[in-house]
Amino acid sequence: MPDNxxxxxxxxxxxxxxxxxxxxxxxxxxxxGDWAPGSAIPAEGALAREFGIALGTIRQAIxxxxxxxxxxxxxxxxxxxxxxxxxxxLMRFFRFGGADGAPVVPRSEILSCRAVxxxxxxxxxxxxxxxARGLAISRRRWLEQTPRLLESIWLPLPRCEALQQLxxxxxxxxxxxLLGSACGVTVHRAVDEVTFRxxxxxxxxLLMLPDAHPCAVVxxxxxxxxxxxxxxxxxxxxxxxFRYTADVR
Amino acid sequence: MPDNxxxxxxxxxxxxxxxxxxxxxxxxxxxxGDWAPGSAIPAEGALAREFGIALGTIRQAIxxxxxxxxxxxxxxxxxxxxxxxxxxxLMRFFRFGGADGAPVVPRSEILSCRAVxxxxxxxxxxxxxxxARGLAISRRRWLEQTPRLLESIWLPLPRCEALQQLxxxxxxxxxxxLLGSACGVTVHRAVDEVTFRxxxxxxxxLLMLPDAHPCAVVxxxxxxxxxxxxxxxxxxxxxxxFRYTADVR
DNA sequence: TAGTGGTCTAGACCACTTG
DNA sequence: AAGTGGTCTAGACCACTAC
Numbered sequence: 001m002p003d004n005x006x007x008x009x010x011x012x013x014x015x016x017x018x019x020x021x022x023x024x025x026x027x028x029x030x031x032x033g034d035w036a037p038g039s040a041i042p043a044e045g046a047l048a049r050e051f052g053i054a055l056g057t058i059r060q061a062i063x064x065x066x067x068x069x070x071x072x073x074x075x076x077x078x079x080x081x082x083x084x085x086x087x088x089x090l091m092r093f094f095r096f097g098g099a100d101g102a103p104v105v106p107r108s109e110i111l112s113c114r115a116v117x118x119x120x121x122x123x124x125x126x127x128x129x130x131x132a133r134g135l136a137i138s139r140r141r142w143l144e145q146t147p148r149l150l151e152s153i154w155l156p157l158p159r160c161e162a163l164q165q166l167x168x169x170x171x172x173x174x175x176x177x178l179l180g181s182a183c184g185v186t187v188h189r190a191v192d193e194v195t196f197r198x199x200x201x202x203x204x205x206l207l208m209l210p211d212a213h214p215c216a217v218v219x220x221x222x223x224x225x226x227x228x229x230x231x232x233x234x235x236x237x238x239x240x241x242f243r244y245t246a247d248v249r
Numbered sequence: 250m251p252d253n254x255x256x257x258x259x260x261x262x263x264x265x266x267x268x269x270x271x272x273x274x275x276x277x278x279x280x281x282g283d284w285a286p287g288s289a290i291p292a293e294g295a296l297a298r299e300f301g302i303a304l305g306t307i308r309q310a311i312x313x314x315x316x317x318x319x320x321x322x323x324x325x326x327x328x329x330x331x332x333x334x335x336x337x338x339l340m341r342f343f344r345f346g347g348a349d350g351a352p353v354v355p356r357s358e359i360l361s362c363r364a365v366x367x368x369x370x371x372x373x374x375x376x377x378x379x380x381a382r383g384l385a386i387s388r389r390r391w392l393e394q395t396p397r398l399l400e401s402i403w404l405p406l407p408r409c410e411a412l413q414q415l416x417x418x419x420x421x422x423x424x425x426x427l428l429g430s431a432c433g434v435t436v437h438r439a440v441d442e443v444t445f446r447x448x449x450x451x452x453x454x455l456l457m458l459p460d461a462h463p464c465a466v467v468x469x470x471x472x473x474x475x476x477x478x479x480x481x482x483x484x485x486x487x488x489x490x491f492r493y494t495a496d497v498r
Numbered sequence: 499t500a501g502t503g504g505t506c507t508a509g510a511c512c513a514c515t516t517g
Numbered sequence: 518a519a520g521t522g523g524t525c526t527a528g529a530c531c532a533c534t535a536c
Contacts, residue, residue, distance in 0.1 A: 017523080017524060017525095018524075018525075019524075019525085040502095043501075043502060043503085044502080044503070045501095045502090053525080053526085054525060054526045054527060054528090055526090055527080055528090056524090056525065056526070056527090057524080057525060057526080059503090059504095060524080060525090068498075069498040073502095073503065073504090074502085074503080074533095074534090075502075075503055075504070075532070075533050075534075076501080076502050076503065076504095076532070076533035076534035076535075077501095077502065077503080077533085077534060077535080078501090078502060078503075078534095079502090079503080085497065085498070089497055188498065189496070189497065189498040190496075190497040190498070191494060191495070191496055191497070192494070192495045192496075192497060193492065193493070193494045193495075194443075194491070194492070194493045194494075194495070195491060195492050196445065196463065196465065196488040196489060196491045197489065198463075214445060214447075214463045214488065216445065239445040239463065239488070240445060240446065242443070242444060242445050243442065243443070243444050244442070244443045244493075244495075245440060245441070245442045245443075246440070246441045246442075246443070246493075246495070247438070247439075247440055247441075248334065248338055248438065248439040248440070248441060249317075249318040249334070249437065249438040249439070266504080266505060266506095267505075267506075268505075268506085289521095292520075292521060292522080293521080293522070294520095294521090302506080302507085303506060303507045303508060303509090304507085304508080304509090305505090305506065305507070305508090306505080306506060306507080308522090308523095309505080309506090322521095322522065322523090323514095323515090323521085323522080324513070324514050324515075324521075324522055324523070325513070325514035325515035325516080325520080325521050325522065325523095326514080326515060326516085326520095326521065326522080327515095327520090327521060327522075328521090328522080
């Protein structure tokens with residue numbers, strides 16, 4: 001038995017525990033696409049043999065990635081790379097009329113989509129230089145016969161080029177699955193910030209609401225598996241339809 | 250070695266894993282006050298001997314309670330029962346002028362405090378029958394020289410009787426520490442729901458805002474260690490000062 | 499029946515905190 | 518130096534899922 005080799009000779013092992021190093025190694029395989037979203041990773045035993053460690057240790061490494069939301073374990077079936085966010089989750093902020101239980105997807109109407117130069121702040125979000133190219137999308141979302149949300153979306157352009165080729169009519173109602181299939185981008189995490197203001201005249205008209213009507217604004221930064229920002233989104237909706245629940249402990 | 254006794258003879262062991270049963274046993278000691286908030290629980294080894302199980306199993310049980318937020322582990326020092334919520338956390342929904350970094354506690358002004366009969370819905374929250382007695386508190390909270398929040402608080406009355414004896418002038422600015430010291434109640438978890446509306450005339454006057462000004466309403470259910478609701482609170486504040494960040498993954 | 503993850507054991511040594 | 522939790526091992530058996 002090697003008992004306790006003082007350092008695992010992976011690429012960079014700086015003061016990390018063994019399971020930490022291995023978790024990083026597994027994460028690298030996921031981020032690189034070596035293990036695709038939705039697919040199963042090798043069994044515990046196989047990984048333990050590969051890394052030359054005990055079962056308990058590989059389990060600990062996997063637990064780290066499960067905690068991060070990168071992996072998902074299922075009794076008797078295996079351990080799977082989690083698929084990206086569906087994107088429908090923005091509706092969790094609003095309750096428009098209908099039944100509460102069913103998570104509905106609003107119909108998407110693309111108002112405009114064009115390549116633009118990103119200003120300094122926007123480019124910085126994507127880790128690009130000021131003036132870099134991006135895609136600016138304006139979208140209106142409907143529930144039944146009523147416009148409910150207004151969205152302004154920015155995407156980094158070398159990365160999401162494939163979207164420009166595809167006619168908006170074929171985009172469907174959800175952006176993230178499209179980003180996955182067309183651009184190979186997996187949205188793994190999002191940070192939403194909620195504030196509150198009143199609608200500008202043009203916004204109010206598009207939402208069929210009175211001028212200066214109160215509205216909730218959700219500002220979203222979405223990130224890929226590597227943790228890079230790949231979407232900036234501004235969503236506006238009727239403030240009186242806003243409802244959000246937070247658990248504190 | 251007993252190897253694997255099929256069932257641990259605790260009180261109720263229904264299909265739970267051993268560490269699950271033990272986690273429940275530990276939780277009972279915390280909820281009963283046997284292990285007080287802030288104090289250390291016995292070391293892993295001692296607990297393992299007491300329950301007649303391996304170290305790894307007691308660690309698993311403790312991990313469950315850490316995950317639930319009941320316990321906290323500190324390297325080299327021990328495992329501690331977590332103290333209750335500070336209550337200042339409601340400010341996380343609002344950003345009033347001042348510096349962002351510092352978590353400030355607004356000054357509390359008690360507008361009224363009286364015993365009332367609870368209607369059916371309110372009594373049900375506390376697990377009481379309609380018409381049960383409760384404490385209704387109205388509070389205004391100041392930052393510097395400006396009133397910022399309006400709070401309506403309901404508490405179940407047999408439980409929080411000690412508050413009535415204490416003059417409001419001695420309450421201080423935070424309710425939860427007071428509930429702990431005066432009534433022996435630990436607030437361990439809270440569920441906040443956010444909605445938007447406009448201010449009524451009396452509310453607007455108290456907050457020194459225009460009539461019908463937009464406001465954010467935070468509805469809070471707070472729970473003790475046993476999971477029973479012990480506070481219902483309605484907080485109103487200027488909607489334009491509202492700002493909340495949520496992480497999705 | 500074979501393969502997966504889930505639970506459990508009985509040790510060992512390490513890292514951190516305290517007196 | 519003594520006590521605590523943190524890491525790691527090398528096994529065992531159980532529960533669930535598939536074929």
